[in-house]
Amino acid sequence: MIPSRQRVFISVFASVVLLINVRLTADQPRQLFWGDIHNHNAVGYGKGSLQRSYEIAESHLDFFAFTAHGHWHDMPIMPENKHEKWVNGFAATREHWDEVRRMAKERYKPGRFVPFVAYEWHSSRFGDQCLIYPSDVDAPLEYFDHISKVQAFAKEKGALLIPHHPAYRWQWRGTAFEFLDTDVSPVVEIFSEHGLAEHDRGPFDYVRHSNGGRWTPRTLRALLARGAHVGVVASTDNHSGYPGAYREGLVGLYANELTREGVFEALRARRSFAVTGDRIALDFRVNGHWMGDILPETPNRQVTITASGWDEIASIELVKNGRVVARAFPTDADVHSPPWSSPVLCRVEFGWGPWGDLAMTRICDWDFELEIIGGRIVEAQGCFRAGPFDEDRRNRVEKLSEKSYRVRSYTSRKEPLGDLVNNSVVLKIEGGPQAVLKCTMTRPVAMKIEKSLKDLSSENTLEFTGPFTSESMVFQRLVFAPHYTGRLEFSDGPDEGAKEDWYYARIVQANGDLAISSPIWVRN
DSSP: OOOOTTSOEEOOOTHHHHHHHTOOOTTOOOEEEEEEEEEOOTTTTSOSOHHHHHHHHHHHOSEEEEEEEEEETTOOOOGGGTTHHHHHHHHHHHHHHHHHHHHHHHHOBTTTBEEEEEEEEEOTTTOOEEEEOSOSSSOOOOOOSSHHHHHHHHHHHTOEEEEOSTTSOTTTTOOOGGGOOTTTOOEEEEEETTEEOSSSSSSSOSOSSSSOSOOGGGSHHHHHHTTOOOEEEEOOOBSSSOTTOTTSOEEEEEESSSSHHHHHHHHHTTOEEEESSSOOEEEEEETTEETTOEEOOOSOEEEEEEEEOSSOEEEEEEEETTEEEEEEOGGGSOOSSOOTTSOEEEEEEEEEOSOGGGOOOOOEEEEEEEEEEEEEEEEEEEEOOOOSOOSSOOOEEEEEOSSEEEEEEEEOSSSOBTTBOOEEEEEEEEEEEEEEEEEEEEESSOEEEEEEHHHHTTOOEEEESSSTTOEEEEEOOOBOHHHHEEEEEEEEOOOTTOSEEEEEEEEEETTSOEEEEOOEEEEO
């Protein structure tokens, strides 16, 4: 049952953006970093060179683990010998393992970009696990036939062992929670291109593979109900060599520094959260304690959830012991008189083109510059898909300043992940209603688009690059600060009869993107 809104309220104000994005305050020095710690390429049975993966990762991520396909000790024999795909992939990993380690060593730039050496251990019985080493020095490629052996090895090396796609059924590569050791597995990957394992209902079902749908006993809520102290992450599991691919999963975490030690410490402390697409900044506390903390007994729990998204935030939710106990609704905020004093969001989406039934599949190259006249760009987010695979093409931000943002990109309906065929960029703009957003395009055609922020506050604009079936570009309607930021505050006490209560935060954007925090536990 949802409490009355008298107990839940939204506080929206300009400084919320600083609170979240921020890198926090002097007495809270932790910074928010973004990464993908589960990603594949041709070193294994994916596509793309290792060099390409690193170039893409360094262009937009803070930390990255290339997780080479390592071993599958109980792999079934598949029809038409399709299991040879895995056999050949594991051989490629063995052949290139020294290169994997060397690349991680050479690309490590503390404070700028943090790569890890890692590989994926497959198991039908125990579930797939990503083993991530703390350094590139003592990082061998080893083989094991039981989860307990992998766990012992990871502990010996100081490595992390992160379960992947946990919600598949037992013996169909779902995580065997009975064997979970949170000392070496402090977090679980609850979202990737496979889908969302939060619970057995809701969005992002497991539909893209042959292992079946989500199984209730292997979901996050079932794991937490078992009493496990485990946090959450998301990563892409992308097989096209595209780290951080949009709408395939990212992990946000709060670390003291951008180093291997800093990222590992944050993951071990469970100061992490999962996003399905947009980089929704999420800060979740109970009595001032961070996500991932375990609190001693207290009858008074002051919960705060603060969020800053890249689209309208439909709801901010507090989940306690498996049920939603509080919600706030930022989109209820009245913006009939738009607050131009705070930055606004404008999403520029491009792609579309001929659909598959026309058999006109092509790759469209884009080159355009967005300029703001009479305002300035405060921040920007690129939302680039993984497909179609192309070794040589890149999605590049060629220029970013207060006045302009230049993009070289490509879109296609070829080899899409579901219906994810468009790319977009989101600009956070300071400027009044008379400011103008101007697009100067050179590819796929030469054209210009200009719209005032006042016009975009009430309706979007859609332009085509040629006759039917040409690609198109949309300037989406603006989102104002009261709708993309929000705060929920809630006072709570212990549940009767429970030895321990667990809470986590859940942010839902209007475009369907989610952010889910690691839990906080309070003992009773």
